[in-house]
Amino acid sequence: MxxxxxxxxxxxxxxxxxxxxxxxxxxxxxxxxxxxxxxxxxxxxxxxxxxxxxxxxxxxxxxxxxxxxxxxxxxxxxxxxxxxxxxxxxxxxxxxxxxxxxxxxxxxxxxxxxxxxxxxxxxKLDWNAIDGLPQTLGRNGVTSNYRYNLAPYTWQLVQQIKGGRALFTQPPMPIKCAGAPQKAMYLSSDHWRRTGRLDQIDIEFFSAGPALFGVADYVPALMKYVESYGINLNFGFNLTAVDGEARQATFTRALPGGGSESFETGFDMLHVVPPQKxxxxxxxxxxxxxxxxxxxxxxxxxxxxxxxxxxxxxxxxxxxxxxxxxxxxxxxxxxxxxxxxxxxxxxxxxxxxYGSCPLTVERGKIVLAEFLYGGKVAPTFPTWLIDGKKPCGLAWLLKxxxxxxxxxxxxxxxxxxxxxxxxxxxxxxx
The missing domain is CATH 3.50.50.60 (FAD/NAD(P)-binding domain)
Structure with missing residues (x-):
């Protein structure tokens, strides 16, 4: 209402x-x-x-x-x-x-x-906008880096999961730090690769938006990591319900001719970003x-x-x-x-x-996105020092x-x- x-x-x-x-x-x-x-x-x-x-x-x-x-x-x-x-x-x-x-x-x-x-x-983080989410946050493999007391649980899950399905979600814009849903996904994937588990984990990104990142200049660098980690991208999908006990997530998307459709999918780990207003x-x-x-x-x-x-x-x-x-x-x-x-x-x-989003694509490297109104790229540093369109170790040191x-x-x-x-x-x- x-x-x-x-x-x-x-x-x-x-x-x-x-x-x-x-x-x-x-x-x-x-x-x-x-x-x-x-x-x-x-x-x-x-x-x-x-x-x-x-x-x-x-x-x-x-x-x-x-x-x-x-x-x-x-x-x-x-x-x-x-x-x-x-x-x-x-x-x-x-x-x-x-x-x-x-x-x-x-x-x-x-x-x-x-x-x-x-x-x-x-x-306001609207956790209640997703049916069943408040009841299962912090257990049943459901976590979010958007809460202080849940970020440690994210790391616990990343370390514990040996195989299965890991889902990462992004709600409709606007949200605080639009790159944060991906940051969690990339850093988790990097840990699984470093520990030899990447091939055993099916990683999926479900975003309510139409693109990986709002400023197109940074997408090519991000896509290289998406492909390297074997991440499946799903655009136009919004998380609408979670059944933690059953390990089931429900996503809804709008149909081209009007109306919408929903589907359920299982998970072993679910990193949720709540709708925000x-x-x-x-x-x-x-x-x-x-x-x-x-x-x-x-x-x-x-x-x-x-x-x-x-x-x-x-x-x-x-x-x-x-x-x-x-x-x-x-x-x-x-x-x-x-x-x-x-x-x-x-x-x-x-x-x-001006806004900045240090996209943590792997441990030790960041794609440092900096931009103005209209998505105009606006780097703080010269490209010979930090090229924001490429993964950079110095940008990680900055972060x-x-x-x-x-x-x-x-x-x-x-x-x-x-x-x-x-x-x-x-x-x-x-």
Missing amino acids: ELEKLTAPCAVSPQSDEQHDIVIVGAGSAGVATASSLLARMPDLDIAIIDPADVHYYQPGWTMVGAGVFRPETTARPMGSVLPGKVRWIKAVVAAFEPATNAVILDGNRVVKYRQLVVCPGL APDFIRASLLADAAGWVDVDPATLRHRVYENIFGLGDATNTPNAKTAAAARKQAPVVAHNLLAARGELPGEAIYDG ERILPPLYWRGMLKGREWFVKPRMADGYSSA
Whole structure:
């Protein structure tokens, strides 16, 4: 059922019990990076972050956990340890927005007022959209690298399986890190090849989409690995049900003349990527577009209707890849434009749609996909150093050794290495 747009979250108008110059909804990578980038520009800002979570996760590391490369605990830290010290942490759940009165409504009818608002709550992983999936996750050979507590089970299954059928799924777009479903598949296949089991395992990739990867320039390199591992590709197939006890998966696909058909297939290992959408409190709000995403200008990341609201990260309707790399590039843009809207900085910063997907095609090698809006290839490094269209050991070193500390000590601390915002009008960025 579609959620109705809310003009008021409750029958009574509660009293405001907190007020801040800037309120940020969401303390994931986008929210923390934006807060730090703001404070790097103006250290005395009054900022509050609303997020109920106790733990902050480095989610790009979960693919490596699922391959036995990272330990799971290295991808998690207490939320209080990553938030900037000058930021007020409101540990609560957002219920609704009242943009006309510059208010965020929390569960329990508390109100937080703002002068400016930044919305970046991330995505909702809709595990319940697949019949039977929640009941069997983490057992019966069903796993997912999209959850912290399940990535270790992925590695356990990869090590244990001696033969049979291994299925890897990808739901309809958009999803966070569109390459992650394949990363799990390639790294699993590489381990089976290294341990002499590849010929005994039937590997299948079921994607709801029409192609292996959204940017065609990187497909040839990926196809070489698909062929090398003997992976069977199935496009247009969406996972709709799982019977863990029977080890059966049900897929549905649309038919050319209309309608759809479903079929069941068995498995010994099933790596699932759940459908994903904006959180309910976003989809039900006046901030959302018709599809339920935070409606922002794709270049400035300013809300199209409410001038004192900005959005970034996975919950916006910008047509970029939903990755940590995108959030890292967006945070300085939002920080600059928010302060420019206050008259504190000159000019307007522009986000070009940059996203990055380090496709782990085997242990020790990565196809480093980097691109802008429209799928335009945009490499950070010269091709003689890292050619993103070819598997590269140096790109693996970047993923394994450099990106995690860059995330914890750079991005979350407001250090904008390689991501200084581009200005639209000749001004220098702060």
